[in-house]
Amino acid sequence: MTPLLRSTLSVKTPLCALTVALAALTPSLSQAQTKTLYIGMNGGVMEKTWTSHVFPAFEKANNVKVVVVPGTSSEILAKAQANKDKPQMHVMFLDDGVMIRAAGMGLCEKLKPSPALNEIFPTARFKDDIAAGVTMGMTGLAYNKKMFAEKGWAAPTSWLDMADPKFKGKVVFQSMPSSSFGLHGFLMFNRIKGGTEANVEPGFAAWKSSIGPNVLEYIPSSAKLAEMIQNGEAAIAPLTPTSVATLQEKGIAVEYAQPKEGSVVLMVAQCVIANNSEPVLAQKLAEHLLSASAQAAGLEHGNQIPSNPKAPAVGDDAKLKLRQFADYMKTAVVLDWSVINENRPTWNARWNRTIER
Known part of the structure; x- marks a missing residue:
């Protein structure tokens, strides 16, 4: 127990003084509360990979919990559109074509400049940085x-x-x-x-x-x-x-x-949802998901081909996947x-x- 709270609990302390003391403690207690960010993305393997191996580092560094809202790209887009005036999600993953639709609907806000955004493949950056590819395929x-x-x-x-x-x-x-x-x-x-x-x-x-x-x-x-x-x-x-x-x-x-x-x-892209309740944290999460460390974890644990070429491939299997991807891209449409x-x-x-x- 802190000295301040111990002194306020003295029977000799007036009730009003106790009230003031507890009120003084309230801001520090609220600041310690963990915030929650909601991210829409495909369930199954993608959800498991990012929840287990990518989000934890961000959660620990920012005292935040990232919760996945699972669904197909079409389902996530429909949810974002239905709650456009009061978004229930902060970030969403959509297939590239669906993401272009989302941007056209005004559902995304421009990504903030960051080193990670500058590192990804130029083809993974959407017009005006309204969204960015996270995984390539x-x-x-x-x-x-x-x-x-x-x-x-x-x-x-x-x-x-x-x-x-x-x-x-x-x-x-x-x-x-x-x-x-x-x-x-x-x-x-x-x-x-x-x-x-x-x-x-x-x-x-x-x-x-x-x-x-x-x-x-x-x-x-x-x-x-x-x-x-x-x-x-x-x-x-x-x-x-x-x-x-x-x-x-x-x-x-x-x-x-x-x-x-x-x-x-087929590129899975992310965008920060416009008018969300945690714009600063949402932008930080988006930046983290483009980082080399986050995408290296996605490759190692979920076979997610990174959009950030600086993401290191851990092990021969991951290196083989990247070589195969480069070969397939030669004839991709x-x-x-x-x-x-x-x-x-x-x-x-x-x-x-x-x-x-």
Whole structure:
């Protein structure tokens, strides 16, 4: 007990003096309280990796608790939009295309200048620093290694392999309205059929006679895919090298294949939510997540490819992942998000009406 509080508890001390003394202590007690920051991001492996290995250093240094609000990019965006006037989150992670939509809605505030922001790849910095990439990746094809070996099938080499009759009832495709993987897969199929982001007619017209008949199930996210591969239900699906590596670490027989037409660049970006209740702390968290130390932990523990090239790769496995990433990037495709975001609501409605009926 402090001398001040001990003296105020003396029976000889007037009640008013005790009240004043306790009031004097209140500011120091409130200052010691731990604040909470809420960050929207994908659940599962990403949430576990950042919660266990990235957030703790920031929490300890700033006397703050970081709590994840899990969800897909579309779900996190919807929550941020619904609470735009009184944000319930402070920072959010979104797939790059969805992040561009969020910025256009005025949901993000500009990132403060920092050494970490200057260190990341130039391609990871959004216009006017309204957001920044945290992890880098691409969507290609994942295939069931055990099933392919048993059937004597060669590894896939093209997005069109999903239309091969031998995969009838064995293709698992993520729903385009809710998943970047599904959107990427459809748009690459559309390109192969002669379309562009400005013209998706070829893709929609050919789907029902090509990939569509082979699809076992349209899933809202990739969370169910591991089970479907293990059960021998899924042969092939759009997925990222990072997700494949994570499944492999769980003992699941799956491999990544880079389509000859190219994979699709997929960057998970962060932004500080505009008008949030802790703007200074939120900016500090965003800076920390771009730092080399934070991203090195993401790579080591969650196969997250860093946007900060100064992040050290710990161990031969991590170094191999970075070399593979660089190789995949040689043929990776960047989509026209300005056109996609303008038309996506219409595409989503058409997809639900004509494909996932």
